[in-house]
Amino acid sequence: MSAENECPEPKRPRRDVALMFDGQILHMPSALSARDLASLENYLESDMVQSSLQEAVLHDSAAAQYKSRRCDSAWLHLCHMPAARKLKHAIKRAQDEWEVLPRTKRGVLRCHYEDVQYTEYRGDRLAHFKQWHIDADDDGGDEEDKREITVVALLTEPGTDFEGGDFECMVPAYPDGIHHTLAWHKGDIIAFLAKRLWHRVLPTTAGIRKTLVLWAKPPFK
Structure with missing residues (x-):
């Protein structure tokens, strides 16, 4: 099909930023533009990134909150990434x-x-992070326990690019809180407090669910 005959994807109208689930999640719809997403796709599909992906299986972890996880992940320098400014802005908005x-x-x-x-x-791997967990622990001594804000950007569309893979949270806390399922779309960004929000990712049953996760912590002394 020639380029002039292709139908562009309809643009979703921008919606207002909203606090959800008793104020525990800050939802930023359409935070990443179509151009941002295209640039990220080219970058993330590069040989450099794809060759750095490693299996992240944590079911043998001694930490109780990390008993079950299966996905592929890579750690990437923020300064090299397309849309880095948008991710930083999400941190500032959460702050x-x-x-x-x-x-x-x-x-x-x-x-x-x-x-x-x-x-x-x-x-094809039923990838998940189905153990309820928080991203940092007030009483923990690991470097990750210094995290204060988590930002997650969704790069693929639920129901189109992948099936399953729901992001669930439990409010106000695990194990007696109320389950909520986040309804979000490709290009949306969410932010939450790393030490507060109990959450999980249910198994992805088809396609590939792709995300970027950024954490912010106090500066080094």
């Missing part, structure tokens, strides 16, 4: 909401961004 990271006297955010985790949840 405006929750104020968990330090600021300068002039109000400028001070934080350290971890490398970005790119994840592929493949339907």
Whole structure:
């Protein structure tokens, strides 16, 4: 089919940023533009990124909250990524909401961004992270326990590019909270408090669920 006869994908109208599930998730619809997504797809499909993907199986972990996970992931430098500015903006938007990271006297955010985790949840492997977990622990001593804000960008469309793979959270906390399933779309970004939100990813049953995850923590002393 020639380019002039191709029908462009309809643009979803931008919706307002919203706090969801008792204020535990900040939902930023259409935060990534079609151009952002195309640039990210080219970058993530490059030999450099694809060759760095490794199986992330944590069912043998000693940590109780990480007893069950299966996906492929790669750690990527934020400064090299397309749409890095949009991911940082999502962190700043979350900081405006929750104020968990330090600021300068002039109000400028001070934080350290971890490398970005790119994840592929493949339907042919029933990939998942179905154990309820939080991303950091107030009482933990690991470097990851310094995380304050988690940002997740969805790069593929539920029901079109993949089946299953629902993002679920439990509010106000595990194990007695209420289950919620997030309804989101390709290009959406969510943010939540790394030490607070209990969440999981159910098995992907077809296609590939692709996400970017970025964490922010206080700056190194």
